[in-house]
Amino acid sequence: MKKHVALPMAVLMALVLLDSHVDLVERDGRKALLVNNRLHDVQGWLAETGNRLVRRCDHPPTPADADARAWLDAVKQYSPPDSLDARLVRSWQLQDWAVVQVHFPHLKPALVVLQNDPDWQVLPQAVWSGSTAPWRVNDFVRRYLQQQAPAVPAGLLACVEVEPLDFMAQ
Numbered sequence: 001m002k003k004h005v006a007l008p009m010a011v012l013m014a015l016v017l018l019d020s021h022v023d024l025v026e027r028d029g030r031k032a033l034l035v036n037n038r039l040h041d042v043q044g045w046l047a048e049t050g051n052r053l054v055r056r057c058d059h060p061p062t063p064a065d066a067d068a069r070a071w072l073d074a075v076k077q078y079s080p081p082d083s084l085d086a087r088l089v090r091s092w093q094l095q096d097w098a099v100v101q102v103h104f105p106h107l108k109p110a111l112v113v114l115q116n117d118p119d120w121q122v123l124p125q126a127v128w129s130g131s132t133a134p135w136r137v138n139d140f141v142r143r144y145l146q147q148q149a150p151a152v153p154a155g156l157l158a159c160v161e162v163e164p165l166d167f168m169a170q
Contacts, residue, residue, distance in 0.1 A: 032134065044136030051139075057159035063091050063098070070120040071100050075112055078122045082107050094156035099145065101162055109166040111141055113149050123149050130167070137164040 023034040032039050063071070068088060075086045082104060089109070090101040096116040103109045113126035126149035132140040142157045 027134070030135070039134040041134060041136045041139070044139035047139040048136055051142075051158055055158040056155065057092075063093055067093065067098070067120070071098055071114055072102075074114055074120045074122050075100065075102050075110075078112075078124075078127075090162065092156055092159050094153050094159075097152055097156050099152075099156060099160050101166070103166075111145065111160070111162065113145055113152055125149065126152070128167075132167050137162060137167045141167065 025032055025034045025039070027039070030041070031043055032041050034040075068091065071091060072086060072088050075088075076084050085105050086102045087104070088100055089103050092099045098114045098116075098120070100112050100114065101109060102112060108129045110127055110129035113123045114120045115123060126145050128141050128144055138161055141162065142160060145152060145160075146154065146157055
């Protein structure tokens with residue numbers, strides 16, 4: 001094959017191959033790449049990567065014992081009886097706001113937003129439990145919690161980082 005024909009043919013074959021394996025699709029109002037019938041949340045990956053580069057998480061990483069107990073008590077009283085065995089796994093706090101990750105023996109793990117007004121209270125509309133599939137976990141839960149409780153400081157939600165396996169489809 002002549003060189004002036006080979007290069008355009010190689011480019012054409014690469015484009016045909018790419019087109020047969022990769023598609024841009026819209027799901028749940030978001031764009032994603034579908035590669036060999038597997039969804040990839042590129043938008044979420046970009047948001048998570050950008051968040052890691054610009055966030056400032058200099059608030060105390062470990063809460064005061066009194067705050068941690070108050071958060072756990074508020075979660076336990078939120079939906080008994082199953083929530084009575086809640087275990088605090090991670091927490092993030094900024095001023096009068098907190099986000100806690102809790103695990104339960106008989107329920108899926110949850111992220112819960114609490115506000116200190118004047119005591120720590122669960123914001124019922126800002127509780128996440130369940131799978132985020134096919135979306136990137138941290139980007140998904142940050143967007144969800146911000147949408148459900150717009151008054152939560154963005155700086156607090158930017159620092160929320162959970163284990164993806166806790167919120168993937170099971």
